[in-house]
Amino acid sequence: MNFSLFRNVLKNVAAITYKSNNTFNVRGVTQVTKNIHITCKHYDLMEFFDEKKNWNETNIRVGRAWKLDELRIKSNTDLHKLWYVLLKERNMLYTMEHECNEKVRLFPNPERIDKVQESMDNIETVIKERNIAYYKLETGETGERPVEDVVNLLGLSEKYQKQEYHLPKFMNSRWVRSYFEHGYINSFAVKKFYRLYREKLHNEERKARNRDFNHVQQLLKRFPDMDMEKLKAEYPNVDIEKAKRSKKARGHFMPKY
């Protein structure tokens, strides 16, 4: 990786969107080329700090984050350079935020961190898209980390992201022991956990059922001329005829049905 490239970062790339307004004034389209900001003039530990004129500011206005569509038309090299620009910017913001906290000051415009983070996330998304496209073309697979449905040690199904191990699965006697007949997965503790877990799920379901039924009763009481089909569509699990017959659904008037 040639890091000296970053000296002339983004000379040809469109103007950095993420740049403080103090340094970057776009007055007209014709002037854009003049005011292009070239990052990394100096390599120093002072890059961990903001520019000197922003030190005592209470309000530092910046632009927006990079959007996905803007990043999609950039080359891989440009994205790579931009990543490091953003990485440095984020480090700078973290440093300033920490110093502000130490000195019990307000950190001006903390949303800058979110904007940088959003840009970085977008870059990663774009790179991922390209990676997947390349792998699909070359190998027919996505090249992403494979995910498998497994039963974990507590007897629950789980999405497992596959990873590499020094020891092959069939040789790992310690791991497989817990899945044996007298292993951990069949132990009393796990069974008890599973029982209680199922009870919890059941209770949630029961409460939801009762809540819906009561709600439908109240609706029928307040709006007896309601569209029953719509009600049925909204609450498919509720027995509407039963709700109509109940005492709670009767309003203080002569029943219409």
Place this chain on the structure above:
Amino acid sequence: MSTRWYPIYQRGNPQLRVFLPNFWMKLVKNEGKQQSNKVTFHCSMEMTKHDIKNYLEKIYNVPVAEVRTRIAMGRFRKDIGQGYVVKDDDVKFAYVTLPKDMKFEFPNIFEKKKGDSDDDMKSLDEAKKSFKNYIERNKDRSDVPSWFSI
């Protein structure tokens, strides 16, 4: 890396390379008095000494003589009001020694400049100005409550 995990290194494999590192580092003030070529950082928990050295040398172009790290456990404290126990995040400290001839002094960021008016006065002036603007805008409809306009 678009896939954020390291493959296991087997002997003879090519060197591991990270193309889009998401490590962060922040420069903090030294604790107590230190030599002028010592710098303290907080960094991502997963960074090793080699990572820190490479990070500073390759990305920031700062020569590094030595790196020492430690992990400080976050404090356990009681939440104010609720009373439950909260644990602050652990922090990884990196103590970096620069070469002998290099010096770094932590800048004084909140130094007051000469001729700078007080922050309080500034905000007061701003408030006065905005109130004046508000009065000016609503001259012809004095009976409309303040929350009504946009």
